[in-house]
Amino acid sequence: MPLPFLSGLRVIDLGQYLPGPYAAQMLADLGAEVVKVEAPSGDPLRQMGPTDADGTTAAYKLLNAGKTVIRLNLKDDGDRRAFETLIAGADALVESYRPGVLDKLGVGHARLRALNPRLVHASLSGWGSSGPYARRAGHDLNYMAVGGGLDSSGTPDRPSISHPPVADFASAQQAALAVVAALFGRQRSGEGCFLDLSIMETVLGWQGFNLTADARGEVPDRGEALLSGGAACYRIYRTADGRFATLSALEAKFWQGFCEAVERPDWIARQADPLPQAALIAEVDALFASRSLADWKALLDPVDCCFEALPTLAEMPEHPHIAARGQIRVTPGPEPLVETLMGLRVDGGTPPERAPLRESTAAAVLAAWK
Template sequence: MHAAFAGVKVLDLSRLLPGPFCSMLLADFGADVIKVEDPQGGDYIRWWPPLLGDNSGYHVVLNRNKRSLTLNLKKPEGKEIFKRLAAEADVVLEGFRPGVMDRLGLGFATLQAINPRLIHCAITGYGADGPRAQRAGHDINYLALNGVLSYSGRQGSPTLSGVQIADLGGGALFAAFSIAAALFARERLGRGQHIDIAMADGALSWHCLRWGKYLADGVVPGLADDFLNHAFACYNLYETRDGRHMSLGALEPQFWSLFCRTVGRPDWDTPAYFEPGPHQQELQRQVADLFRGRSLAEWTELFADADCCCEPVLHLDEVMRDAQVRQRQMVVDLVHARWGAYQQLGVAPKLSLTPGTLRSHAPELGEHTAEILRAIGTDDAAQASLRAAGVI
């Protein structure tokens, strides 16, 4: 079986989370991703504790299936090596602020003149233009400025998600999709193109449901004001007797009806369960009292055969042992020569003909520098000279 992106070469200059997650997706499906890193330390996320062996656990998960090349892009020799690599590459991925690549002399216009088929994808916080283009930011800031946080959480205070919505959903996933789209378009047009990914833009598009509602009713969304953000009893989180939580998502009438029958409260099964109003607070209180009467294990057993969208809130260690997760190969057992045994996240999309695979562990800093440079004609003596000069 052939990998979907077999033969596609990606030069990945990105660091931390959004870019590396994007290039991980490409690498999982066969792209040759060369992680281009500064010789003095590489991607900062490599060293964030806790460590697995000599590397951060974050690096281990994000940078599998990639090769690492150390290259100082501030040195003329480093720029020339990068241009030689770009001449044979399909994609350049970077996450610098707008203008940095141009100041390095490696902007899209320069690289496309060398390789007209090259695709250049830039992931930034706010995009290449606009009043915030040069402003620093993180996931929390993008979600705050584009309104996601304004209606995320219960009454009293906005709540942060435990995962990075803008970084991953607004940045990495849109970048991977756009790169795939640009590769597809290149087959028809014969040329590469520039991709401008703003994490704030991407996360803004996640408003789609609430945006549509606002267009129709003109009511500005707020905390706990809708059936999907704590306002309704049928779609909420409830604490159990042992301090754990159950998730109830019985939105449709058939699910709510079965839930009510399963817990012995047929009196709750009225059309009012899906109508807004003060009665929802009272219904939530009653459902909360009910859930506090049993432990998580007891509720899980009760709902095991009741198909009404009521499931336990699992901790991460429990997720790693979950039968569904294991069956879907979303947790994979691996062994590294120096780190020892560890568990890696699996490949989420399941393609029947060109499946994604875990082919290699996350690379050590500069692990593949010699082989990558040798492939473009830089012999051992030249590499020693470049190393002595701090270029690699």
């Protein structure tokens, strides 16, 4: 079952693709009743990628589990009135259109506010509702670029694409947090509000360290900072069998434990070598390349040194810690679905369950809301 924290609250999900729908799903996990409103053609994510036998992608099913899905044509007067009736009875709206789209459809923020002054309206767009980029197209990679998520990440010769799309998922979490905060604030004021959220600005909000370092002339080149690959104690290393291991021995005690375990006490003092530590990295690289990942696990798993093997996706569900925590739920069959539930447990409970998405109609939802 979902968690009970937002039970009794009604949320309209007018999002498409990933960020808006994921934000709304988090609210559903916390107990809200979420109704996803799609155009007659459906959310484009339904067909974006390989589809199952029913014509729908697994990604769409995963992102919209826990919701009731209805279809309305907001360009049609009758369907728009039904949507307005839903808005009048809702607590929150999450949408991810470009600024101005809802105004063209006749349900812009002013109209929504008139219909329901208590509505918390969260607009999660790529660039925000103002500024020269407000109506510019974009996707995760663009938002990561402008928001500072790429320039300091990757190897010295080029930035790297992160996957899954970091900006999309992170902005969805920020949107869900903002909605919950606004609903809490509404308890005091009695008034709803408009939340202007930007996918790019979610990433930008993380850049204080880097921007300050740049302003002081202290930014290392890409891949050469302490946490970006310049330190031997904080790296990804390839093993003899082509697998990978992570070492995050930032604290002196962890680095010392690692060095002693691999019988290289001469490396202990070299943790303080200037960055980038090219010579030391090359030596540690050669060491890891001399044994298989299984060998390194056998040696270093018992050592308190911040070593972890990098599991493949196929190995993750059976990882002893992940399996013990119960966050992954597998729906078996010829087209299995592997859900990752919200990583939250309350009072010793389990992660909140999600029901499969349910297709319905506006009339049925409105009848249930009376």
